[in-house]
Amino acid sequence: AQKVxxxxxxxxxxxxxxxxxxxxxxxxDTTYYLFWYKQPPSGELVFLIRRNSFDEQNEIxxxxxxxxxxxxxxxxxxxxxxxVVDSAVYFCALSEGAARSGGSNYKLTxxxxxxxxxxx
Amino acid sequence: DxxxxxxxxxxxxxxxxxxxxxxxxxxxxxxxxxxxxxxMRGLELLIYFNNNVPxxxxxxxxxxxxxxxxxxxxSTLKIxxxxPRDSAVYFCASSLRRPNQPQxxxxxxxxxxx
Numbered sequence: 001a002q003k004v005x006x007x008x009x010x011x012x013x014x015x016x017x018x019x020x021x022x023x024x025x026x027x028x029d030t031t032y033y034l035f036w037y038k039q040p041p042s043g044e045l046v047f048l049i050r051r052n053s054f055d056e057q058n059e060i061x062x063x064x065x066x067x068x069x070x071x072x073x074x075x076x077x078x079x080x081x082x083x084v085v086d087s088a089v090y091f092c093a094l095s096e097g098a099a100r101s102g103g104s105n106y107k108l109t110x111x112x113x114x115x116x117x118x119x120x
Numbered sequence: 121d122x123x124x125x126x127x128x129x130x131x132x133x134x135x136x137x138x139x140x141x142x143x144x145x146x147x148x149x150x151x152x153x154x155x156x157x158x159x160m161r162g163l164e165l166l167i168y169f170n171n172n173v174p175x176x177x178x179x180x181x182x183x184x185x186x187x188x189x190x191x192x193x194x195s196t197l198k199i200x201x202x203x204p205r206d207s208a209v210y211f212c213a214s215s216l217r218r219p220n221q222p223q224x225x226x227x228x229x230x231x232x233x234x
Contacts, residue, residue, distance in 0.1 A: 033220040045211060045225035052220070091163065095220050106151055106215070107176065108223060110163040 002027050004094050006111035013082055014119050021077040021114045023092030029053075034068065034075045035093040035108065045091070051075065082118045089113040122146070124226035126212050132232045138200040141229045144193055145214030153223060154187055154197050155211040163211075169195065170217075202233045 003026040013019045025034065036048040049059065051068050059066045063080045079086050093108045125144040133139055145152045153168040167177040172189040180187070184203070189195040199206055209230050213223040 035222065037225075042227075043209065043230075044227045045213075047222040047224060050220070050222050106168065106170075106220075107165055108153075112162045 002094050002096065002109040004092050004109055004111035006090075006092055006114050008114045009112070010115045010117070012117045012119065015084060016081050017118075018078060018080050019082050019116065019118075021079075021090050021092075021116065023075045023077065023111060025073050025075065025092070025094045027094060027096065029096045031096075033095045035095070036066070036075075036077050037091045037093065037110075039089040039091065039113070041088070048077075079116075082116075084118050084120055087116060087118045089115050124212055124214050124224055126210075126226035126229050128229060129227065130230045130232075132234065133202060134234050135203055136201045137233075138198065139202045139206075139231060139233075141197040141210050141212075141231070143195045143197070143212030143226060145195070145212070146224055147193070148216070149214035149224075150192075150217040151215045151223075152189060152195050153213040153215075154195070155213065155225075157209045157211060157228070158207075166197070204233045207231055207233050 005024045008022055011019060032053045034051045038046045038048055049066055056068050056070060065078045067076045075092060091113045092111045095108050124146055127142045131139060150171055154166040155163050156166055157163045164179055166179045167187045168175055169189045172192060185199055187197045209228045211225050211228045213225045215221045215223045
């Protein structure tokens with residue numbers, strides 16, 4: 001069965017600090033996809049990134065970067081020079097990649113989330 | 121472009137009443153998902169549809185919960201009768217047909233059952 005663990009329940013930093021959110025996953029599939037979502041205080045869920053299991057290149061988007069390491073089953077998320085507006089709950093999620101009967105590759109398994117608070 | 125639209129944003133009702141949550145997916149998306157979010161259990165998938173047909177409802181907690189998708193632009197999640205433990209935020213999401221495409225979420229409905 002799939003499982004996503006976000007061990008950090010809450011993180012608090014001061015503005016301009018760098019912060020890394022950890023995500024560890026479990027799956028029996030060799031093909032799978034990983035996602036990060038952001039849930040700001042207003043409550044909506046915002047898609048940030050999708051990464052497939054065959055692409056271990058790190059990705060950078062502005063102040064955001066993602067480090068995917070299959071050897072440790074981790075997909076960590078780093079915010080550089082954090083800002084107050086980054087305060088949110090961040091969720092890591094996993095879906096199976098192979099086409100299966102029943103379409104289970106459309107289902108997302110979410111971690112419990114990490115509450116990030118960036119203080120001014 | 122319009123995102124996923126859910127209504128109502130907030131619902132407060134008394135135990136035993138019927139509750140209906142509504143969702144309009146993004147136009148052109150073939151998949152629609154209903155999730156429930158609580159502090160204790162996090163985000164849970166309740167049911168999802170492909171081309172208006174329910175594919176997997178294994179996450180629906182009880183027979184009191186039902187979901188329909190009469191057409192490509194509308195879905196409902198109904199709870200009858202409602203109970204206080206159903207209090208949660210209910211999200212609807214939609215995605216394109218290809219597997220593992222990002223799911224785009226609505227703003228959610230915050231449901232409180234008194």
